[in-house]
Amino acid sequence: GENVEQHPSTLSVQEGDSAVIKCTYSDSASNYFPWYKQELGKGPQLIIDIRSNVGEKKDQRIAVTLNKTAKHFSLHITETQPEDSAVYFCAASKSNDYKLSFGAGTTVTVRA
Amino acid sequence: KAGVTQTPRYLIKTRGQQVTLSCSPISGHRSVSWYQQTPGQGLQFLFEYFSETQRNKGNFPGRFSGRQFSNSRSEMNVSTLELGDSALYLCASSTAGYLENEQFFGPGTRLTVL
Numbered sequence: 001g002e003n004v005e006q007h008p009s010t011l012s013v014q015e016g017d018s019a020v021i022k023c024t025y026s027d028s029a030s031n032y033f034p035w036y037k038q039e040l041g042k043g044p045q046l047i048i049d050i051r052s053n054v055g056e057k058k059d060q061r062i063a064v065t066l067n068k069t070a071k072h073f074s075l076h077i078t079e080t081q082p083e084d085s086a087v088y089f090c091a092a093s094k095s096n097d098y099k100l101s102f103g104a105g106t107t108v109t110v111r112a
Numbered sequence: 113k114a115g116v117t118q119t120p121r122y123l124i125k126t127r128g129q130q131v132t133l134s135c136s137p138i139s140g141h142r143s144v145s146w147y148q149q150t151p152g153q154g155l156q157f158l159f160e161y162f163s164e165t166q167r168n169k170g171n172f173p174g175r176f177s178g179r180q181f182s183n184s185r186s187e188m189n190v191s192t193l194e195l196g197d198s199a200l201y202l203c204a205s206s207t208a209g210y211l212e213n214e215q216f217f218g219p220g221t222r223l224t225v226l
Contacts, residue, residue: 032213043116043202043217044155089155093213098168099145100204100215102155 002027004092006103013080014111021106023090024072030092033066033073034100038087047088048075080110114139116205116218124224130191133221137184137205144186145215146178149200158201161186162208190223198225 003026013019025033031052036044050057050064050073057064061080066073077084087107091100117136125131137144146158157170161180178188184205190197200222204215 034214036217041219043219046214046216049214091155095213098143098160098162098213099157099170100147100155100213101157104154 002030002092002094002101004090004101004103006090006106008106009104010107010109012109012111015080015082017080019075019077019080019084019108019110021075021088021090021108022072023074023092023103024070025092025101026071027092027094028068028071029094030101031095032093033064034091034093035062035064035075036089036091038089038105044089077108080108082110082112084108085110116203116216118201118203118218118221120221121219122222122224124226125193126226127193127195129193130189131193131223132187132189133201133203133223135186135188135203135205135218137186137203138216141205141207141216142184143206143208144180144184145204145206146186146188147202147204147217148172149202149220150198155202158188193225195225197223199223 006023034049037047038044063076087105090103119134143162145160159169164180175191180186200220202220204217206215
């Protein structure tokens with residue numbers, strides 16, 4: 001089955017700096033890569049996603065890049081703010097599989 | 113539009129008991145998936161239902177089961193509870209077709225087994 005690895009497991013950044021989280025996947029058939037943000041006591045919230053026919057996608061301060069050849073994708077958060085502090089999960093999915101395979105998560109702390 | 117709702121939010125059971133968790137998807141969503149989240153294993157897929165049919169199942173023992181009703185609401189059941197079943201159980205819903213793998217999660221049910 002699909003194996004998604006996520007690094008780093010923890011990330012501490014100064015407010016205003018950028019944060020980058022990287023994930024690799026094993027199944028070349030995977031074609032959908034979402035990122036979720038989970039705050040304490042809440043369920044994961046979809047923040048951005050990318051499909052395999054696109055190399056990069058941006059939404060305000062958040063961007064995701066995908067390298068299909070190398071089978072890795074990354075989340076970039078610019079101008080970090082204290083409210084960006086949370087656990088972030090990457091995931092991978094393929095058509096007609098109806099499930100997400102998640103990375104282990106990255107705890108991001110933004111220092112004021 | 114209301115999000116995914118899960119009931120109850122918290123549950124305490126003892127070993128050997130059984131439990132039923134409920135999930136109401138976003139209006140218009142026909143696919144419901146269940147995940148188990150633990151500190152040690154992370155987020156693991158349990159099963160997915162669409163139009164009352166299970167389309168995929170994760171690697172969990174037969175004590176874990178689920179079903180979906182005609183209104184797309186779903187329940188999952190865990191029988192003969194074990195201490196290791198303590199976890200946050202998350203339900204996610206999605207629409208059909210091209211966007212069907214965009215899954216939106218509920219707040220989860222926190223199950224504690226004593």
